[in-house]
Amino acid sequence: MNVQSKLVRNNDGPAVPQYTSPRQFREEARKGLVVLTRNQCPGFVQVGLVSLPRAQALDFMIFCQRNQKACPVIEVLEPGQVEPRKSAPGADVRTDLPMYSLYRDGVRVRDVPDVREEWRDDLVTFLMGSNTSLDLALQRAGVQTERYRWPVTTKIPTEPAGPFHGPLVVTMRWLTPQEMIIATQLTSRFPFNHGAPIHVGDPAVLGCDLEHPLTGSPPPPMPAGLIPTFWACVVTPQVVAIAAKVDFMITSAPTYGLITDIETDKFGIP
Amino acid sequence: MNVQSKLVRNNDGPAVPQYTSPRQFREEARKGLVVLTRNQCPGFVQVGLVSLPRAQALDFMIFCQRNQKACPVIEVLEPGQVEPRKSAPGADVRTDLPMYSLYRDGVRVRDVPDVREEWRDDLVTFLMGSNTSLDLALQRAGVQTERYRWPVTTKIPTEPAGPFHGPLVVTMRWLTPQEMIIATQLTSRFPFNHGAPIHVGDPAVLGCDLEHPLTGSPPPPMPAGLIPTFWACVVTPQVVAIAAKVDFMITSAPTYGLITDIETDKFGIP
Numbered sequence: 001m002n003v004q005s006k007l008v009r010n011n012d013g014p015a016v017p018q019y020t021s022p023r024q025f026r027e028e029a030r031k032g033l034v035v036l037t038r039n040q041c042p043g044f045v046q047v048g049l050v051s052l053p054r055a056q057a058l059d060f061m062i063f064c065q066r067n068q069k070a071c072p073v074i075e076v077l078e079p080g081q082v083e084p085r086k087s088a089p090g091a092d093v094r095t096d097l098p099m100y101s102l103y104r105d106g107v108r109v110r111d112v113p114d115v116r117e118e119w120r121d122d123l124v125t126f127l128m129g130s131n132t133s134l135d136l137a138l139q140r141a142g143v144q145t146e147r148y149r150w151p152v153t154t155k156i157p158t159e160p161a162g163p164f165h166g167p168l169v170v171t172m173r174w175l176t177p178q179e180m181i182i183a184t185q186l187t188s189r190f191p192f193n194h195g196a197p198i199h200v201g202d203p204a205v206l207g208c209d210l211e212h213p214l215t216g217s218p219p220p221p222m223p224a225g226l227i228p229t230f231w232a233c234v235v236t237p238q239v240v241a242i243a244a245k246v247d248f249m250i251t252s253a254p255t256y257g258l259i260t261d262i263e264t265d266k267f268g269i270p
Numbered sequence: 271m272n273v274q275s276k277l278v279r280n281n282d283g284p285a286v287p288q289y290t291s292p293r294q295f296r297e298e299a300r301k302g303l304v305v306l307t308r309n310q311c312p313g314f315v316q317v318g319l320v321s322l323p324r325a326q327a328l329d330f331m332i333f334c335q336r337n338q339k340a341c342p343v344i345e346v347l348e349p350g351q352v353e354p355r356k357s358a359p360g361a362d363v364r365t366d367l368p369m370y371s372l373y374r375d376g377v378r379v380r381d382v383p384d385v386r387e388e389w390r391d392d393l394v395t396f397l398m399g400s401n402t403s404l405d406l407a408l409q410r411a412g413v414q415t416e417r418y419r420w421p422v423t424t425k426i427p428t429e430p431a432g433p434f435h436g437p438l439v440v441t442m443r444w445l446t447p448q449e450m451i452i453a454t455q456l457t458s459r460f461p462f463n464h465g466a467p468i469h470v471g472d473p474a475v476l477g478c479d480l481e482h483p484l485t486g487s488p489p490p491p492m493p494a495g496l497i498p499t500f501w502a503c504v505v506t507p508q509v510v511a512i513a514a515k516v517d518f519m520i521t522s523a524p525t526y527g528l529i530t531d532i533e534t535d536k537f538g539i540p
Contacts (some may be wrong), residue, residue, distance in 0.1 A: 058394075061328065062331075
């Protein structure tokens with residue numbers, strides 16, 4: 001098969017094959033491959049998924065518009081549609097992510113690798129840009145992306161819409177001053193993928209809950225000379241949709257996104 | 271009153287008072303003032319308005335997402351809501367624009383300065399950024415904005431959603447090479463207000479209908495040394511909503527927008 005596959009250590013876990021072709025990765029995920037998507041297919045935009053009933057879709061979309069930095073909607077699939085024709089032609093959002101989370105009345109009932117059985121014709125699917133998409137561009141510009149990053153909840157309220165409300169979730173990265181400047185320049189070029197940082201410096205200004213990051217362990221003491229830098233995070237709409245106790249919802253499971261065919265370097269260019 | 275008012279020639283028309291305070295301008299519009307908004311309150315974001323029934327709102331919002339460069343949604347007002355709490359607190363979208371157009375089944379039936387009588391509780395209002403908002407920023411950077419600009423229809427199809435489909439409308443400006451470079455840099459900073467140009471050079475590449483600009487007269491022969499430069503235009507969603515023959519719709523009348531409290535220079539900053 002036309003894939004450059006090699007073994008790499010994925011997020012300090014066991015060695016796993018690394019894919020470079022989004023189409024191939026999606027095909028493997030469809031067949032049952034379960035690996036974190038973050039280090040797969042570098043250079044391609046990865047998106048989080050939220051599928052919810054049509055009855056809640058307009059309110060949810062207004063929520064995303066009001067909180068655009070956290071909820072950059074890259075594609076919307078009309079009720080029942082499963083193919084992201086723009087961002088991943090030929091893909092099927094019910095099968096092509098490694099893992100999904102199912103929610104009923106705001107409770108995460110279980111994680112599954114395939115949601116064809118749970119699918120409903122009234123589900124509207126939102127694909128939203130993820131901070132991980134820019135990792136390769138940042139690395140090429142000399143900004144390390146492997147260490148010192150945490151998704152954390154803040155005390156900043158989002159702008160509510162209908163039943164959707166809750167705190168902003170951010171990605172905190174610890175960067176050197178030079179990295180921070182370069183990362184600000186670079187991410188500003190991608191306004192539809194969270195864009196520029198929303199804050200630089202003291203996490204307390206945002207009311208960050210550093211004791212309970214949404215994935216991984218709490219941050220260690222910060223090495224001298226680094227600057228905490230904060231971007232709005234795509235976990236926000238998931239947290240908010242859970243708080244809204246939507247009767248039924250499917251999301252990408254944390255750390256498992258959909259890998260699209262959009263090349264990050266060309267993202268946002270007409 | 272706390273307003274710096276002076277007489278200026280507005281778009282080659284008769285001299286009219288110039289307002290600097292969006293709030294004051296909206297109050298005057300509420301009382302019946304009818305002037306083109308383009309030269310009013312320089313430095314504040316102006317928006318076009320589309321209000322349509324809730325039944326069409328999700329499809330229309332998906333259309334705007336799919337054609338984001340032409341349809342930069344700045345605020346959405348939930349069904350029946352009339353105050354843009356984010357962009358123009360205290361304003362009333364039924365009265366605070368100088369002129370509205372009313373459509374039934376896709377036909378523009380009449381223009382009115384107030385739509386309180388026509389208002390319905392199921393109307394969802396979309397406010398969308400306008401090319402005119404950036405005029406002051408462009409002028410300060412040395413780019414002339416008064417002459418050589420036309421809204422024209424192209425043969426580029428928009429990405430459809432539900433009943434909404436139709437050609438992209440663009441603003442064509444004729445600029446010097448230096449102006450074109452500066453305008454590209456500057457408008458790139460405002461991704462939620464049409465952003466960077468979508469094309470530079472031959473209008474035929476876009477299939478522009480130069481014989482029938484949407485307002486004003488056809489362009490004269492182009493002076494030597496200028497470069498046609500094209501931005502996606504907020505008239506697009508209006509043209510598309512008309513083509514969709516929505517049973518009832520209110521829009522801002524052409525050249526009459528809502529002047530918001532958002533300062534253009536700060537637009538898009540978190």
